[in-house]
Amino acid sequence: MIRRLGPALVLLCCLSALSCGRSGGGESISVLGPWTGQEEQAFRAMFAGFEQATGIHVDYTGTRDARSVLGSEIHNGNPPDLAVLATPGELRDYAAAGVLRPVDDALKASDLRAQYGAGVGDLTVVPGPTGERHSYAVIVKAALKSIIWYAPGKLPADARIRLTAPGLTWKELTRVASGLGSSGGRPWCMGMEDTANSGWPGTDWIEDLLLHRSGPGVYDQWVAGTLPWTSAPVKQAWQAFGSVVAQAGDRGRILLTNFGRAGTRMFVTPPECFLDHQGSFITAFYGQALGRGNASPGPETDFDFIPFPSADEQDRSPGDGQGDGQGDGQGDGGRSGAGQGRAEEVAADLLGMFRDTPAARRFLAHLTTRAAQEAWIRRPASGAISLNRSVPVDAYPDALSRRIAGTLTAAGAVRFDASDSMPQTMAAAFDHAVLAYIADPGRLDALLADLDQVRRAPH
Incomplete structure (x- = not known):
């Protein structure tokens, strides 16, 4: 005033x-x-x-x-x-x-x-x-947000070479991650706990998967509430997330681990996990963890990143026509910024x-x-x-x-982050569904149906 x-x-x-x-x-x-x-x-x-x-x-x-x-x-x-x-x-x-x-x-x-x-x-x-x-x-x-982190000094040399190769695709990343499972630690670091907002790290995973597999147009329809949660592109993103959860280890530990501490397990000796999907803000958490034993934690030396990989051509999911007929006409045929550079989530x-x-x-x-x-x-x-x-x-x-x-x-x-852009009731239901899915992946169809009921309800 x-x-x-x-x-x-x-x-x-x-x-x-x-x-x-x-x-x-x-x-x-x-x-x-x-x-x-x-x-x-x-x-x-x-x-x-x-x-x-x-x-x-x-x-x-x-x-x-x-x-x-x-x-x-x-x-x-x-x-x-x-x-x-x-x-x-x-x-x-x-x-x-x-x-x-x-x-x-x-x-x-x-x-x-x-x-x-x-x-x-x-x-x-x-x-x-x-x-x-x-x-x-x-x-x-x-x-x-569209970032995957790793600790260069803790990652096996061959995995690091493959991970940082130009044009890394989702399929190649999953191969690298599977190989890391034999190195003693878990391939993926993961934690869902954040006081009253637990679950959002999982929504970030699903959002990035949908954006890079199906493109901004499908992503926009989903955020706007005109693409059902039960549609093929959305369900496939959840299933891909489920494969990552399976590699991340004990589900109870994932649910109870704070998101800011999950990735710091990369830095212990021997490392307890190798890859962390988090936004650029996570460097503050890394710096605090490394600073306890290292007076000058080094970006690119102690921690580094790769962009979220694109989908392999055969794995792209351009949408299945199950929208409500209320889309905004901004679809791009399922390509993530095809011909115009990558799509990024922020x-x-x-x-x-x-x-x-x-x-x-x-x-x-x-x-x-x-x-x-x-x-x-x-x-x-x-x-x-x-x-x-x-x-x-x-x-x-x-x-x-x-x-x-x-x-x-x-x-x-x-x-923008999809759950941040959805109505608050929808975003809260999304968070809760992620936690329920991690606890019991066999409930996916029921969870997606429940989310669709929330989508159709007046907000």
């Missing part, structure tokens, strides 16, 4: 333990987000120059319970000017409810197209309360505007600039990636981060 604070109001704010604008009066905007600790420091670095250049004070509140706090403040009729939204699903819900304000006027379309490339800006375009589509957020930072932190003010608009525009984006990604081990193509790769702190950024900027298609 923009406000001019006199001395009395400043004193009142401070006495009531509320955040205040700069002393002596001046414009101030309130921002709510989930970042604390080092992440909060990185975000503050993004807007330090903005405050100096404009004289606008950014009153940031960071809390790990940002979603609940935001919901309460909206309910009480006193939302912050701007708030970070954890998922595109939340973005859609708030936009449709009319509590979010469009940000189109705050951003120059020509600048966005030049900086972010075709399609990326569309990730934040959703229907408003009247059905008219607008951009309702800016992307503060992103994480690349997660992203979105900043939405709940109070439309000139200062809030200026702040949103600032966050999309190269200077603001570089302020966060320059920090070591952040795992953060910018979708702004004007950010040079040498802005990243190490060679591994530069390769991740290059993988994303070269993508022919970029898609």
Whole structure:
């Protein structure tokens, strides 16, 4: 909220333990987000120059319970000017409810197209309360999800050569993984536990499999709820995930192991597992684990990655025509960005505007600039990636981060994490179904039928 604070109001704010604008009066905007600790420091670095250049004070509140706090403040009729939204699903819900304000006027379309490339800006375009589509957020930072990690020093030499060969396909990866099973450890690291949100690492697996086997068009129909969960492409993605689970070891351990600790089993001697499917943010967990015995954990030396492999031609599943007839016409014949580069899955932190003010608009525009984006990604081990193509790769702190950024900027298609983009009831059912499937893979048909009932129900 923009406000001019006199001395009395400043004193009142401070006495009531509320955040205040700069002393002596001046414009101030309130921002709510989930970042604390080092992440909060990185975000503050993004807007330090903005405050100096404009004289606008950014009153940031960071809390790990940002979603609940935001919901309460909206309910009480006193939302912050701007708030970070954890998922595109939340973005859609708030936009449709009319509590979010469009940000189109705050951003120059020509600048966005030049900086972010075709399609990326569309990730934040959703229907408003009247059905008219607008951009309702800016992307503060992103994480690349379509990644498989390994520990170079722990991987047998022949497996490493095959794993890093150009044009690696899913079938060849499964052969490499099968061979690793005879090396003493499990081929795959896997953990599903994440307090109240357990199961999402499994949804990431299924999403990547569907995207790379069936292409962005089929993926979009599935996310939009027009492709049944019982359709052949979706079921085949679950079955492929099931084959990975079978190689990952004890199912009970998978269900109880925290997602951030699962991959650190690659680094012990002898390694307990060899391959980990996680987003670029996982490097922070790796760095913490390695830092206990190694003062300077090295990207590409201690841990490295390969892009999620493409499907073999004969294994591609272009869809079976079982949609509801409500698709968006954006299918590509089942090819994952065929002829246009790979498709990549991302997660992203979105900043939405709940109070439309000139200062809030200026702040949103600032966050999309190269200077603001570089302020966060320059920090070591952040795992953060910018979708702004004007950010040079040498802005990243190490060679591994530069390769991740290059993988994303070269993508022919970029898609948000599917479960993050689905209605919250659908996403929760997806998480729970993953846990049930791992516990009992024989229930797949029943689980998919149950998910389809949730899909058809009004949200």
